[in-house]
Amino acid sequence: MKNIFTYFSNNFNQSILAFDAIEMVVCETSNCLEKAAVFLEKFKQDYRFGFLTYDLKNEIENLSSLNPDRIGFPSVGFFVPRYVVEWDKDGKQTFLKGEEDEIAKQFISNFLKQKEAQVHNKVVLIPGLSKKDYISKIEKLQEEIQYGNIYEVTFCQEFYAENSEIEPLSTYFALNRATKASFSCFVEWDGKYLLSASPERFLKREGNRLITQPIKGTAKRGATQEQDLQLKTELLASEKERAENVMIVDLVRNDLSRIAERNSVHVDELFGVYTFETVHQLISTVSATIDEKVSILEILKALFPMGSMTGAPKISAMQLIEEHETFKRGLYSGSVGYFKPNGDFDFNVIIRSILYNEESNSISCPVGGAITLKSTPEAEYEECMIKVKALKEVLFSND
Template sequence: MYHKQRQIKKLTTYIPAAETFRALASEQDCVFLDSSLVNDLGRFSIIGACPYLKLVKDGEKFFINEKEETGITFEDYLRNYLRDHVDQNESELPLVSGAVGYFSYDYGRKLQGVPSGEKALVKIPDAVLTFYDVYLIEDCHQKETYLVANGITADASEKIREMEQKIRQRTERKEEQRVPHNIIVTPNFEKEEYKKAVDDMIHYIIEGDIYITNMTQQLTIESDKAPLDVFYDLRKNNPSPFGGYMDYGDFQIVCASPERFLKMKKGHVNTRPIKGTRKRGATLEEDLLMRTELENSEKDKSELLMIVDLERNDLNRVCKPGSVKVTELFTVEEYATVFHLVSDIEGALEEGKNFVDLLEAAFPGGSITGAPKYRAMEIIDELEHGKRNLYTGSIGYLTLDGDCDFNIVIRTALHKDGKYFLGAGGGITAESDLEFEYEETLQKAKAILEALR
């Protein structure tokens, strides 16, 4: 659609996207999808600038460029838009035209038809998708930087020149003396309350309501540290393949997620659930011990196996018969503060279906709900103290040629009204140990709490 006016320019000098983003972060709705951990999963980092279409689902209301739309639903509008604005990407870049945004867990809860009796600790829209004219894309493997301008908000050549000028004017971050920030952390569970809720979940499992579920506590953190500074400290000390920073004016998202939810490339779909966590050891010996313990944990393997089964069923709803396969089962991945046990499931999307069909079939991710999904989500709402909001939703991009890549929103802080909101949870099975489950939430919150300090 835009290929005639689109321009793609490879910069002669390689400039990491994180270096450029500081100069662009204050621009309207500028977003950064950050692969600070460069591995097989984290290859590209993406900055979106110059928005031209913003879709917001806020409760029962749907807004297009801030104007309320009552004649069509958010899902139908997006489905139609993707169908009517197909734009082939003939480059090797992950996207040249499309949108970046998020879907909250509560968006998914409503999508699944699960009612909620809980209050929201913080309120933001259920979903935001912003289509951008200009992208800066870093190939973290090849050490190359590209600028893409589609010529929608202004002439593409002009936008390329404008972006190059901003890159030249970028202010490199000087090493400053670190000033500790005091933080006040208020959990929405007392320790014994949390353990009691986990015990109640175990009883639901024993009674046959569910096989596995996920239990979350949420932390409200008072800190005067700027969200952008939190993000840069987090990406430095806890690099991740699916991180990001999003500034929507009255709230900011700081993300360091290790988990892919859904990727689609030319109709090939894959999801990569995480189930099973161990902290990193203080010594090489202790590190190896914790890794081996996770590799040999029957509890964690059975937990992951149940989620793999759920994800296979979700993908089978929209994928070609016989195409859904498990390509990895129990792989241990290493991160700065933890080890994770992961699997990978793949399939081929049916002809005539697009991203919206995939979202409706699989969202929210089974690794953070449990199985069966609907009943697990009902129990989550009953036992957790407050709506999850953004936590365990998804952040990522979708393209106008039908591709997408979205994470699971974990290791993520939401900043609004001078406070940070952070969720931390884990999978619960019949074998779960109450003390261990509580301590695991603290371990998962550790990296962000350190960044906030």
């Protein structure tokens, strides 16, 4: 097994690095969610880092994933690290686990060198769908909405490159500088890499409280302060964007209610407007209280995949996603995160990301958005272009 490690940064006041796996679980097919849950329970007194791919949906519901997979991440992967290092907002380094020995010092030194390394990528992404084909698919999905089969669906398209090499870690840091995303992360797993500029939290646990923050609603940044403010105002006032957001909030509330204590599901914030380096986003926060007896397997079966990446109703939306998309999502639309020894955890939503297979020299950069009856196919296409812009720039750059 090649080097396995993960890094997370919220680009405000904390980053955390985990490396040197001493225990791990990897599962390609069959009962992967259960195997992950057993592993997580077995080592519950320790730190556990890892990922869940979108296609675990097939174990939770009677679904399938038959589209081609360009990257090939396993369905699930978690590890117990020998070392866990945290940096605070002042750059102070603390070992949460492990000693600051020569092995750790060398790894951290090599890691930090990549932070400021120059990037000279010349990768040109190819759209998996022509604009015409993309618009045609949106129109077909809107027909499904008119028929009453779904209310909303998150449809994604893939931008990709073959026979392309990148230096994953320095490219990730370049992406992070450009986006400053609040749930940014990097994963190296047996020659497969995730370089993520995700702004979205899937699920956080604090004691007996679960918190989820779905994103639905996107606007580009303005060229001037006045334009920026106008775009934020229009985003918050948009009937379409608010409808997308509230549908997913209702879906998440329903998912949480399956495991939450009675009357404990609350919408803490509805339609919060958050500004990032490249976009404005409409983010809502929903929380619930759960009994300590509720297992991680029960939590994941109730909430995964996240509603913001499926649509509503969830199962019907996932069936249509499989029918109309042209690629297997894999780790895209899945989640990366970590568990602390006290049982708390935090996981993101894998969007705005570069996925890279070092062996096959393949790159995949999917992007998408929520489709409702109010969606304009042309506008949805342009939203995808906004979301893929930073990925394209870092893959073809002279940073």
